[in-house]
Amino acid sequence: MREELSLEFEVTRMETKWEGKAHLPWNYFPPSTNKFNAFAIHGSGEKRKYEALYPVPRHELQEGQKPDFHRLEFFKDLNLKELMGEDWKQPESDIWKSLTK
Known part of the structure; x- marks a missing residue:
């Protein structure tokens, strides 16, 4: 990578x-x-905050779970032809x- x-x-x-x-x-x-998500990390130490455009739903979280930016099942569809034009x-x-x- x-x-x-x-x-x-x-x-x-x-x-x-x-x-x-x-x-x-x-x-x-x-x-x-064909899938997309976006993430942000703010602060440090105990004030560190993780955000995602499409976060893991609360009912899917497990106690003590750390942020995981590789959960592709929670990414949303991205249709670039829809954004850029069908001939793109x-x-x-x-x-x-x-x-x-």
């Missing part, structure tokens, strides 16, 4: 909150991407091509 890929981002700081936007290049996405084709990725050899 590749780590520490460069990432373009913008930060807008306001008086009581901030907003961040990340720009992910298409070649960072594996071929045939996902560009090939040199990153993912090199991992499958």
Whole structure:
């Protein structure tokens, strides 16, 4: 797995909150991407807070369970053609091509 890929981002700081936007290049996405989730981690120590766009439902949590960002069954469908247009084709990725050899 590749780590520490460069990432373009913008930060807008306001008086009581901030907003961040990340720009992910298409070649960072594996071929045939069809599921999605997003995560955030805030704070440290006992004040550390984990958030997910599509979290594990509370009734699925077990006592003492730690955050697990690999629970693909809780990711939601992502239809890139719906977002980009029916004629859109996902560009090939040199990153993912090199991992499958």
